Amino acid sequence: MLLDVPDKCGGADESAQVFLLLVIKSIPDNFERREVLRKTWATERLHNGVQIRRIFISGMTGSGFERERQNRLLELEQNEYNDILQWDFRDTFYNLTLKQVLFLEWMERNCPKARFLLNGDDDVFANTDNMVEYLQGLRDNDGSKHLFTGHVLKKLGPIRSPGSKYYVPVQVQESNSYPLYCGGGGFLLSGYSAMVIYNMSSAAELHVDLPEVLMEVAEE
Template identity: 80%
Template sequence: MVLMRTFLLLLLLDFFLVLFCAQKKTPMKSSHIASWPKCQQNTSVANIPGFQTLPQHIKDFLYYRHCRHFPMLLDVPDKCGGADKSGEVFLLLVIKSSPGNYERREVLRKTWGEERLHNGVWIRRIFISGTTDSGFEKERLNKLLELEQREHNDILQWDFSDTFYNLTLKQILFLEWMERNCPNARFLLNGDDDVFANTDNMVEYLQGLKDNDGRQHLFTGHLIQNVGPIRGNNSKYYIPVQVHEADSYPPYCGGAGYLLSHYTALVIYKMSKSINLLPIDDVYMGMCLAKAGLGPVSHMGFKTAGLYIPSKKADLYDPCYYKDFLLVHRFLPARMYFMWHKIHDPNLKCGDSSNH
C-alpha cells in the first residue's frame, strides 16, 4: 500500500513537472497562436532541368516554396482593437524587421513609428519578423524580441528563417494575420526598418483622397516598370528561369516602402493563394495586383532609391530637403532620430532651397 501511494505520488509529481516546463517554454504572447506541423521539403523539385547547377539558396527556396504556414512565436491579435474595431485604425505601419535590428526598432518607436493620434486619426505600429542564426544566438535574439514585446506589444514573429529570399513569405504571413485580426484598418504603410517615413504627411495625403476611405483600390509608391528578372547569378536579385520563366515583371512599387488600402491588401492576399511565391517581395505584390486586374501608381513623394541632391556642396541631411516627402530610403538610426526632430522643429526655416 505504501509502495502504491509512493508510485502515485511520483506520477503526480512528474505530471506537474512536465506542465511547469511546458509553461516555462511557452513564449509570452496572446491566446491566438497559429500552430502548424513542420513543413516538409519538396524533393521533387530536384527533377527540374538545371536544378543541380543552381546556388544552394535558390535550391533551398525551391525545396520549401510551397510552405505557407509556420508557427507563430509572438502575436498581437488585439493590435487593432479586434477585427470588429479595426476600422478605427487609420494607418497601420507594417515594418519588416529582422530580430537583430534592435536599434532601428527603438528609434522608429520614438519617431515616425510612434503610435499616436494625428489629425484626428489613429496611427498604429507593428514589426514583422522571422528568426535568424542558430543555437544560443537564435535563442538570445528570440528572447530580445520577447523582452521588446513585453514592453511595446508591437511584434509579430514566425518560426521561419528571416532571410532576403523569405521576404515574400513574411508578407504573406502578415496578410493572413491581417485578414484575421485587422481586416478593416483603413490604410497600410508597408516598409523597411531603415526608411525615413514622414507619417504625418502620409495621413494628410490619405485624408485628402477623394472617395477612398480604404474600401477602394490604392497601391502607391516609387513605381518600377518595364523590367524583368536579373539572370546573372552574381546579383542579389538573381532569379533563374527555374524560379520565374517569364522575362518580364508586371509594374510594381519599390519594396522599401509603399502605401495601400485595406481593400487592396486583402485582394493581394486572396490572389497570393494561387500564385507561386517569388523571392523578390515587391515584384510579387505587383504579380498579385496584375492577377486581380489592378495596378500600382506612382507617387513622387516616395524615394526608395534614395534622395538625389544635385549640389555637392549641399548638406545631404538638410531637413528642408526632406520635410515634404513621404518616404526616403535609407537612414541610419541616429540620422533618423535627428531628421524626425528637425522637420518638426517649429523654428525650422526653409526658403526656396526647400523646393527640390
C-alpha cells in the same frame, strides 16, 4: 507563430478605427532601428483625429545559442512594446515574400478593417503625418477601394547573374520582365487592396523573389 499582438487593432470588429497601420519589415537583431522608428515616424499616435498604429514583422535568424539569444531578447522587447509579429521561419531575402503573405494572413484574422497600410523597411524614414493628410484628402476612398502607390519601377526583370544577391534562375521566373511595381522600401495601399492581394496570393506562385512584385501580380 512565436510572437503575436492579436489586439493591436482593438480586435477584428473594431479595426476600422485604425486609419494607418505601419507594417515594418525587420529582423531580430535590428533592435536599434526599431527603437529609432518608435521614437520618430512610427510613433503610435493620433494625427488629424485618426489613429496610427505600428507593427514590426520578423522571422528568425542565426542558429543554436545565437538564435535562442535573439529570440529571448525579442521576447523582452515584445513585453515592453507589444508591437512585434514573429514567425518560425528563416528570415532571409528569399523568404521576404513568405513574410508578406503571413502578415496578410494575420491582418485578415486580426485587423481586416484597417483603412490604409504603409508597408516598408526598418531602414527608411517616412513622413507619416503627410501620408495621413494625403489619404484623408482622397476623394471617394476611405480605404474601401483600390489604392496602391509608391515609387513605380519600370522595365525591370529578374537578375540572372548567379553571384548576385538578387539572382533568380529561369526555373523560378521564366519571364525576363516584371510588371510595373512599387519599390519595397515603402508603399501605401488601402485595406481593401491588401485583402484582395491576400485572397489572390493563394493563386500566385510564392517563389516570386520580390514581395513587392508578388503584390502587383496578385492584384492584376
